Amino acid sequence: MNEILKNDLDNFSSILEEIHKNSISFLNDIGEIPTSHTDQNADFFPLTDGGVGASGALGLFNKHFRKLMVSSAGPRYWGYVVGGVTPAALAGDWLTSVFDQNTQSANGSGDISAIVELQTIRLMIELFGLPDQFNGGFVSGATMSNFTCLGVARQWAGIQSGVDVAREGMTGETVVLAATPHSSVIKSLSMLGFGSNNFIRIKTDPERERIDIIDLEEKLVKFSGKSVIINCSAGTVNTVDFDDFQAISVLKEKYGFWMHVDAAFGAFAACSDKHHHLLKGWENADSITIDCHKWMNVPYDSAIFLTRKKHQKLQMQTYQNSNAPYLGDPKVNFSYLNFLPENSRRFRALPAWFSLTAYGKEGFKWIVENSIHCAEMLTNYLESSANFKLCGVVNLNVVCFALKDYDKTSEFLNILNARGKVFMTPTMLDGHPCMRAAFVNFRTSKEDVDIAIQEMEAVLELINITQ
Numbered sequence: 001m002n003e004i005l006k007n008d009l010d011n012f013s014s015i016l017e018e019i020h021k022n023s024i025s026f027l028n029d030i031g032e033i034p035t036s037h038t039d040q041n042a043d044f045f046p047l048t049d050g051g052v053g054a055s056g057a058l059g060l061f062n063k064h065f066r067k068l069m070v071s072s073a074g075p076r077y078w079g080y081v082v083g084g085v086t087p088a089a090l091a092g093d094w095l096t097s098v099f100d101q102n103t104q105s106a107n108g109s110g111d112i113s114a115i116v117e118l119q120t121i122r123l124m125i126e127l128f129g130l131p132d133q134f135n136g137g138f139v140s141g142a143t144m145s146n147f148t149c150l151g152v153a154r155q156w157a158g159i160q161s162g163v164d165v166a167r168e169g170m171t172g173e174t175v176v177l178a179a180t181p182h183s184s185v186i187k188s189l190s191m192l193g194f195g196s197n198n199f200i201r202i203k204t205d206p207e208r209e210r211i212d213i214i215d216l217e218e219k220l221v222k223f224s225g226k227s228v229i230i231n232c233s234a235g236t237v238n239t240v241d242f243d244d245f246q247a248i249s250v251l252k253e254k255y256g257f258w259m260h261v262d263a264a265f266g267a268f269a270a271c272s273d274k275h276h277h278l279l280k281g282w283e284n285a286d287s288i289t290i291d292c293h294k295w296m297n298v299p300y301d302s303a304i305f306l307t308r309k310k311h312q313k314l315q316m317q318t319y320q321n322s323n324a325p326y327l328g329d330p331k332v333n334f335s336y337l338n339f340l341p342e343n344s345r346r347f348r349a350l351p352a353w354f355s356l357t358a359y360g361k362e363g364f365k366w367i368v369e370n371s372i373h374c375a376e377m378l379t380n381y382l383e384s385s386a387n388f389k390l391c392g393v394v395n396l397n398v399v400c401f402a403l404k405d406y407d408k409t410s411e412f413l414n415i416l417n418a419r420g421k422v423f424m425t426p427t428m429l430d431g432h433p434c435m436r437a438a439f440v441n442f443r444t445s446k447e448d449v450d451i452a453i454q455e456m457e458a459v460l461e462l463i464n465i466t467q
């Protein structure tokens with residue numbers, strides 16, 4: 001064996017101890033570590049002939065890059081929708097790499113990681129109170145989940161008009177409808193050959209981001225005779241609006257279409273009795289997207305897709321790795337290889353399994369309600385402030401706001417973010433630039449909201465806005 005590799009193998013235990021110490025020091029300080037760095041100059045270290053061994057690599061990384069890591073998993077990183085990592089999820093994630101399984105077949109031959117993955121999907125279905133009519137798997141994020149689901153939807157639509165799109169390619173007969181699709185849905189339409197321009201925008205209700213049901217029905221009448229796919233939202237990113245899944249289900253009975261629900265983070269409303277009603281009717285979906293690296297607080301990268309069991313054949317037509325005959329009959333020998341886009345894949349279910357098993361329904365209810373409570377505290381402050389105003393309505397865990405002096409909003413946000421204590425992202429709402437704070441991290445507490453408010457007030461003074 002190569003000498004340095006051999007040396008690393010002999011010292012595996014002390015290498016992992018060093019990594020353990022490094023990890024603990026980062027995690028213990030996570031509330032103090034900056035949420036952003038202005039210095040982003042990362043030196044480049046050329047590939048050497050000999051290598052420096054694992055400890056050497058750690059030393060180099062610590063010296064040059066570690067200080068530039070941000071606390072995106074910390075309690076005041078409120079940009080985008082960024083979750084943290086529960087202790088159990090981290091434990092599962094470490095073990096995923098230790099075991100290094102190639103998670104595919106669930107027919108008992110080889111390892112059982114695919115069986116654990118199927119069990120984890122069942123646990124998630126229970127967590128969300130969904131019926132036992134779904135099956136699913138893990139992918140890298142909600143983007144891949146939307147892609148996976150819409151790929152099956154495309155196959156369904158093709159078969160409706162007599163074309164096996166997976167074998168023969170697109171026919172252009174399918175109609176895709178969406179009101180407030182996440183950018184990743186549009187990206188999926190591009191990747192799937194629909195074309196990102198080729199969806200038809202459904203109107204939204206006044207002052208809302210949800211589907212206008214009357215407009216939807218008019219479009220369904222207009223396109224009757226064609227195969228229709230509807231992208232629904234359970235939690236839009238700016239105002240966390242939910243479509244009326246009950247009303248959409250009624251139309252589905254009448255007109256027959258593929259109902260996809262992008263519930264990347266909104267699915268977690270199901271964990272709270274107070275908010276579960278927002279999802280009423282989503283159980284009638286054909287496919288559902290749910291992120292695990294957001295509100296579930298599992299580390300990157302992790303999401304699931306759920307598709308109805310009755311669509312299993314369509315799913316296998318879409319993702320069958322067909323020129324590999326040694327797989328046997330995919331209907332008998334279930335394998336993720338024929339069920340989703342990837343072939344080789346990691347045991348991504350394990351961190352989620354650990355977290356679900358460690359914290360149960362109560363744990364996730366707490367995480368969800370705590371986030372919503374933090375959003376309420378920030379909202380209360382903004383409402384009482386002379387300088388800020390809320391943009392749109394605040395639902396659940398996302399707060400959009402701006403300076404009353406709209407023009408100064410982006411300057412304010414740039415300075416706020418550069419100070420590194422709290423991080424938010426810019427967005428546009430009703431044609432105005434505003435800021436967005438999304439609460440999903442289980443670590444976030446009242447103290448963090450207070451620190452953020454102090455920071456906001458300090459920045460107001462810096463840019464000479466004091467009232």
Ligand SMILES: *Cc1c(COP(=O)(O)O)cnc(C)c1O
Nearest residue numbers: 141142143144182184262264291
């Ligand atoms: C975050 C998000 C996505 C994309 O998810 P990734 O995990 O970044 O791939 C899709 N839809 C919604 C509603 C989201 O919030």
